[in-house]
Amino acid sequence: MAESSSSLPPLCEKISYKSYFQRAADLTILGLLFSLLLHRILHMTQNDNVWLVAFLCESCFSIVWLLTTCIKWSPAETKTYPDRIDERVHDLPSVDIFVPTADPVREPPIIVVNAVLSLLAINYPTNKLACYVSDDGCSPLTYFSLKEASKFAKIWVPFCKKYNVRVRAPFRYFLNPLATTKGSEFSRDWQMTKREYEKLCRKVEIATGDSHWSDADDDFEAFSNTKPNDHSTIVKVIWENKGGVGDVTEVPHFVYISREKRPNYLHHYKAGAMNFLVRVSGLMTNAPYMLNVDCDVYANEADVVRQAMCVFLQGSSNPNHCAFVQYPQESYDSTTDTLTVFQSFMVRGLAGIQGPIYLGSGCFHTRRVMYGLSPEDVEANGSLSSLATRELLAADSLPRGFGNSKEMVKSVVEALQIKSNPQHILTNSIEAAQEVGHCDYEYQTNWGKTIGWLYDSMTEDLNTSIDIHSRGWTSSYVSPNPPAFLGSMPAEVSEALLQQRRWLTGSMEVLFNKQSPLLGMFRRKLRFRQRLAYLCVLVCLRSIPELFYCLLPAYCLLHNSVLFPKGACLGIIITLLGMHSLYTLWEFMSLGYSIQSWLVSQSLWRIIATSSWLFSIFDITLKLFGISKTVFIITKKTMSETIEGSGLRPSQGEDDGPNSGKFEFDGSVYFLPGTFIVLVNLAALAVFSVGYSLGNPGLAEACGCILVVILFFPFLKGLFEKGKYGIPLSTLCKAAFLAVLFVVFSLGK
Ligand SMILES: O=c1ccn([C@@H]2O[C@H](COP(=O)(O)OP(=O)(O)O[C@H]3O[C@H](CO)[C@@H](O)[C@H](O)[C@H]3O)[C@@H](O)[C@H]2O)c(=O)[nH]1
Numbered sequence: 001m002a003e004s005s006s007s008l009p010p011l012c013e014k015i016s017y018k019s020y021f022q023r024a025a026d027l028t029i030l031g032l033l034f035s036l037l038l039h040r041i042l043h044m045t046q047n048d049n050v051w052l053v054a055f056l057c058e059s060c061f062s063i064v065w066l067l068t069t070c071i072k073w074s075p076a077e078t079k080t081y082p083d084r085i086d087e088r089v090h091d092l093p094s095v096d097i098f099v100p101t102a103d104p105v106r107e108p109p110i111i112v113v114n115a116v117l118s119l120l121a122i123n124y125p126t127n128k129l130a131c132y133v134s135d136d137g138c139s140p141l142t143y144f145s146l147k148e149a150s151k152f153a154k155i156w157v158p159f160c161k162k163y164n165v166r167v168r169a170p171f172r173y174f175l176n177p178l179a180t181t182k183g184s185e186f187s188r189d190w191q192m193t194k195r196e197y198e199k200l201c202r203k204v205e206i207a208t209g210d211s212h213w214s215d216a217d218d219d220f221e222a223f224s225n226t227k228p229n230d231h232s233t234i235v236k237v238i239w240e241n242k243g244g245v246g247d248v249t250e251v252p253h254f255v256y257i258s259r260e261k262r263p264n265y266l267h268h269y270k271a272g273a274m275n276f277l278v279r280v281s282g283l284m285t286n287a288p289y290m291l292n293v294d295c296d297v298y299a300n301e302a303d304v305v306r307q308a309m310c311v312f313l314q315g316s317s318n319p320n321h322c323a324f325v326q327y328p329q330e331s332y333d334s335t336t337d338t339l340t341v342f343q344s345f346m347v348r349g350l351a352g353i354q355g356p357i358y359l360g361s362g363c364f365h366t367r368r369v370m371y372g373l374s375p376e377d378v379e380a381n382g383s384l385s386s387l388a389t390r391e392l393l394a395a396d397s398l399p400r401g402f403g404n405s406k407e408m409v410k411s412v413v414e415a416l417q418i419k420s421n422p423q424h425i426l427t428n429s430i431e432a433a434q435e436v437g438h439c440d441y442e443y444q445t446n447w448g449k450t451i452g453w454l455y456d457s458m459t460e461d462l463n464t465s466i467d468i469h470s471r472g473w474t475s476s477y478v479s480p481n482p483p484a485f486l487g488s489m490p491a492e493v494s495e496a497l498l499q500q501r502r503w504l505t506g507s508m509e510v511l512f513n514k515q516s517p518l519l520g521m522f523r524r525k526l527r528f529r530q531r532l533a534y535l536c537v538l539v540c541l542r543s544i545p546e547l548f549y550c551l552l553p554a555y556c557l558l559h560n561s562v563l564f565p566k567g568a569c570l571g572i573i574i575t576l577l578g579m580h581s582l583y584t585l586w587e588f589m590s591l592g593y594s595i596q597s598w599l600v601s602q603s604l605w606r607i608i609a610t611s612s613w614l615f616s617i618f619d620i621t622l623k624l625f626g627i628s629k630t631v632f633i634i635t636k637k638t639m640s641e642t643i644e645g646s647g648l649r650p651s652q653g654e655d656d657g658p659n660s661g662k663f664e665f666d667g668s669v670y671f672l673p674g675t676f677i678v679l680v681n682l683a684a685l686a687v688f689s690v691g692y693s694l695g696n697p698g699l700a701e702a703c704g705c706i707l708v709v710i711l712f713f714p715f716l717k718g719l720f721e722k723g724k725y726g727i728p729l730s731t732l733c734k735a736a737f738l739a740v741l742f743v744v745f746s747l748g749k
């Protein structure tokens with residue numbers, strides 16, 4: 001463990017960035033918003049209902065801006081010094097790595113294989129790592145692919161360590177051609193490894209096409225007659241690192257698990273899978289730290305575990321009680337600038353308060369915290385306080401909390417007391433692991449309630465995060481350059497919109513359960529600004545005012561109403577617009593993104609707000625009224641345009657992703673609001689230009705319409721394009737019908 005001598009240089013430092021420019025800009029925009037609201041109040045009686053609606057919308061935007069200003073006020077992040085860890089820490093702690101996957105079609109096994117290979121090859125003592133893959137799809141193909149991957153790992157892991165490879169996911173590593181001259185030892189190894197990787201890809205591909213290959217193999221018997229939602233628990237130790245001493249040629253433990261599923265049983269999606277992972281790993285390796293990555297995310301930095309350990313092992317000089325270390329979620333598709341910029345500012349802001357929220361992937365958790373421990377249960381030296389020992393370790397409370405498996409309870413006691421786990425044979429725990437995978441194992445226990453990943457929201461990350469921070473723990477944000485983890489983002493716009501819908505629906509679910517920052521306002525140890533940050537999940541309510549605001553200029557043109565202030569006061573709106581544009585542009589450019597990507601992101605936010613978030617509100621309303629349940633639809637993962645089916649992508653070309661500005665449409669309902677908005681605004685502009693409303697100049701409102709059309713430009717283009725870049729006829733008809741109704745309604749009154 002760490003030597004706590006204060007004379008040694010620190011393992012990590014928290015760096016605060018106070019940008020007075022940013023604060024000034026935030027406050028100026030806030031001031032402008034408030035003066036606009038004041039102007040509206042003062043002139044309320046002279047105007048009609050449009051004025052009131054605009055006032056309500058702008059009040060909502062102001063509240064959101066106030067919240068984000070609070071969150072972004074004092075950004076921070078943690079810088080780590082992994083080079084110092086070896087001289088400070090003689091016995092690095094173990095880490096259990098969890099990779100959940102759920103569907104071999106939406107999550108092609110070759111993607112999972114690459115994620116796993118990058119994690120197995122991490123630069124950390126091999127005998128201190130164990131990798132667990134949970135398969136909610138109960139797929140023999142996934143199991144087969146992982147088995148093959150473990151064979152290739154015996155070549156890949158030593159290769160990476162021998163040549164100190166940085167990017168340890170083969171599909172990314174082999175994108176670059178061989179740099180050295182042929183004939184050297186390195187080039188021979190490189191070519192051999194590449195050949196083996198391509199063989200692996202081919203095997204996976206052939207197995208994907210043929211469904212009978214597994215019939216003859218006994219090892220696959222467990223998969224016969226199973227359905228993804230109807231099967232018994234499967235636990236397979238794919239590779240056990242027997243007697244490992246941490247040698248560079250070793251490969252870490254590697255285990256495949258799939259929990260029991262039966263129809264009519266709630267299985268709690270990813271959170272349920274994570275809790276099963278926690279239990280099985282508790283029985284087998286019981287590492288004090290757990291790394292969670294999604295199955296499409298690979299380690300892009302070989303030192304990532306050491307970096308995280310720098311934060312945890314800072315030791316007694318770290319009074320902050322860090323419960324988890326979160327890395328940013330970035331993607332290699334380079335099509336997600338919008339989300340990256342948003343995350344970069346918001347999560348850094350949070351890191352300056354109580355700590356970043358847990359983002360669901362790329363996060364190191366402490367097992368004891370996941371078992372429900374609070375900071376006051378722990379003494380300065382890390383051991384349990386005597387009160388906590390009495391309460392938590394009481395013989396009858398443990399099975400009530402953690403379930404009836406004796407082995408499980410024993411492992412929990414060891415974990416809580418941070419007793420080092422004597423190495424034992426993994427296969428001896430298979431029976432116990434199967435027991436804790438039963439559908440009803442969690443029945444009447446605290447799993448998902450106060451222990452492990454929490455249930456009752458599709459964004460289990462947010463839910464779990466609020467609970468951890470509410471107990472008084474902090475967290476750290478480590479954002480190295482190059483990024484430590486890279487994942488994929490949905491390639492299709494409708495997939496991206498679906499993902500947004502799920503995130504916001506999940507966030508709203510959090511508001512209505514027991515972790516709700518609203519309900520727990522006075523009760524718990526969440527810091528004030530952190531609570532405000534969690535309230536930001538209300539952000540999807542913004543979709544209604546956004547929708548209204550996109551329609552108001554058109555309505556006013558058609559109805560001869562006034563939307564914007566007149567004379568000098570129009571200056572408020574113009575300055576607001578100008579400042580907001582410059583400010584968001586600065587955010588983009590300061591992170592190295594182009595003006596083009598800023599433009600696209602402005603569109604994208606409007607489209608997300610008026611479609612995904614709107615549907616989130618439907619979802620949550622239906623759930624609250626008990627009409628329907630929310631469903632976790634897994635995001636489709638792709639490795640688009642692979643070379644010869646080898647999982648290798650050619651050089652980064654023009655992507656068609658949501659951020660490229662090139663929109664692909666399909667018949668999905670997500671494209672309806674955008675099409676409707678564009679049609680309505682075009683109609684209003686047409687009416688305006690033929691001079692219908694000569695009596696009322698309405699120039700400002702017409703400019704408003706033009707701005708809306710520009711923001712929804714992909715839809716305007718979609719009206720004229722053909723094929724996948726054109727809006728489908730059915731969507732167009734529905735939108736046109738709604739637009740006609742809107743125009744008639746506006747003209748009629
Ligand atoms: O029943 C399920 C559903 C999902 N998953 C896994 O959960 C992960 C995340 O699912 P994905 O469809 O990729 O969701 P994303 O929207 O991309 O994920 C983000 O948002 C989720 C919450 O909505 C978080 O759980 C994720 O960690 C976070 O990366 C994947 O590895 C899935 O295989 C399961 O294991 N079981």
Ligand SMILES: [Mn+2]
Binds near residue numbers: 294487488635
């Ligand atoms: Mn994902």
